[in-house]
Amino acid sequence: NAGVMQNPRHLVRRRGQEARLRCSPMKGHSHVYWYRQLPEEGLKFMVYLQKENIIDESGMPKERFSAEFPKEGPSILRIQQVVRGDSAAYFCASSSAGGTNMGNEQFFGPGTRLTVL
Amino acid sequence: KNQVEQSPQSLIILEGKNCTLQCNYTVSPFSNLRWYKQDTGRGPVSLTIMTFSENTKSNGRYTATLDADTKQSSLHITASQLSDSASYICVVSAGDYKLSFGAGTTVTVRA
Numbered sequence: 001n002a003g004v005m006q007n008p009r010h011l012v013r014r015r016g017q018e019a020r021l022r023c024s025p026m027k028g029h030s031h032v033y034w035y036r037q038l039p040e041e042g043l044k045f046m047v048y049l050q051k052e053n054i055i056d057e058s059g060m061p062k063e064r065f066s067a068e069f070p071k072e073g074p075s076i077l078r079i080q081q082v083v084r085g086d087s088a089a090y091f092c093a094s095s096s097a098g099g100t101n102m103g104n105e106q107f108f109g110p111g112t113r114l115t116v117l
Numbered sequence: 118k119n120q121v122e123q124s125p126q127s128l129i130i131l132e133g134k135n136c137t138l139q140c141n142y143t144v145s146p147f148s149n150l151r152w153y154k155q156d157t158g159r160g161p162v163s164l165t166i167m168t169f170s171e172n173t174k175s176n177g178r179y180t181a182t183l184d185a186d187t188k189q190s191s192l193h194i195t196a197s198q199l200s201d202s203a204s205y206i207c208v209v210s211a212g213d214y215k216l217s218f219g220a221g222t223t224v225t226v227r228a
Contacts (some may be wrong), residue, residue, distance in 0.1 A: 111159070
């Protein structure tokens with residue numbers, strides 16, 4: 001049973017370009033979460049999605065950032081017109097149900113490291 | 118504001134020695150506390166999880182403690198190995214899907 005998959009693992013973009021980060025949850029998981037990690041800081045919640053629905057996007061900047069989790073295919077985190085401040089590691093996690101009680105553990109992917117030149 | 122503070126920020130220990138990492142939190146309400154291990158370039162992997170009624174939990178050479186009254190937790194690593202070199206992250210949940218992450222303690226084990 002493959003774990004959470006993320007690609008690409010490393011992404012380099014120039015200022016103004018678009019970045020697309022992909023996340024395939026664990027088999028059987030329908031809940032996906034995106035986090036951002038800046039150097040020397042803890043992971044910060046960005047957005048929580050279920051299949052075809054955004055449940056909570058309160059941690060995601062309202063401009064330039066968007067996320068989706070279509071009925072078929074991976075979840076996508078899209079950053080338009082990237083700036084240097086977007087450089088970070090972006091982690092995706094998935095769970096079989098919502099909430100973080102004992103049975104709803106979030107399993108993390110290896111992350112995508114975005115570098116904006 | 119929910120916060121999780123970890124100390125020390127980093128530490129270096131010799132192979133075979135023990136070490137203890139600290140976590141203080143102000144998350145309320147409290148549901149559970151997890152310790153994660155994050156290897157360089159990888160995602161966090163869960164080591165232990167404790168609810169408010171548990172005050173100790175072991176996973177091999179890792180032992181976590183929790184004092185829900187003082188809102189403190191510790192992670193003790195026994196007989197460290199080179200493979201223990203990683204960042205250890207304390208994560209607290211208020212019961213919903215939003216997790217509060219500490220910044221982590223970077224442990225370096227030297228031969």
